[in-house]
Amino acid sequence: MIHYAAIMFLAGIGIPLLAALNAALGTRMGSPASAAFILFAVALAATALAMLITGPQALLRAAGAPKHLFLAGLFVAFYVLSVTYIAPHFGVGNAVFFVLIGQLVSAALIDQFGLFGARPSPLTMTRATGIAVMALGVWITQRA
Known part of the structure; x- marks a missing residue:
């Protein structure tokens, strides 16, 4: 599990860099x-290489996937x-502050309702407090 966290930490570093x-x-x-457009062209080349590897x-299985799953590209x-x-x-x-707040809210809703095949994780008072503390922390970093 630690390697998943490390990869996502690196992905998080990449968002403000991007x-x-x-x-x-x-x-x-x-x-x-x-x-x-240039970003997506570079990303297409990188993902094509990863896919080939x-x-x-x-x-080939994409044709059988539910069409609403392709909306991720629009996001x-x-x-x-x-x-x-x-x-x-x-x-x-x-900009990233508001992206992070949106991610916290969206992730909590996806987990609460198990949307799109996500593993359900109820929004307990403890989780809601943790999300609020994270949001407050992000807000504080923008005020300093």
Whole structure:
């Protein structure tokens, strides 16, 4: 389990880096949409390589997947486009702050109701307090 935590910690480090780098690229290019397009082109190449290494046969099963699962791509596009546009005007820290608050709320709801096949984890008072403390901590870091 510790390796899962380590990987997700690294992914968390990557979110503000992605925001800062792509926002800077979008500003330099004068087009957040063009910067997002480049990001997705690089991401497509990287994931294609990973898929080839791990075995592309799984891709064939995508046709049988429920169509609503493909909406994840729209959420990624919305995140990248919005953070690329907003971060230069609002600050990377502020942008990521609101992303984190949204993630806390969304994750709690997904876990509470076991949405999309997630393992249900009821939102107890202890969990709700922990989420509130995390949100408060993120807010405090933006006020300092």
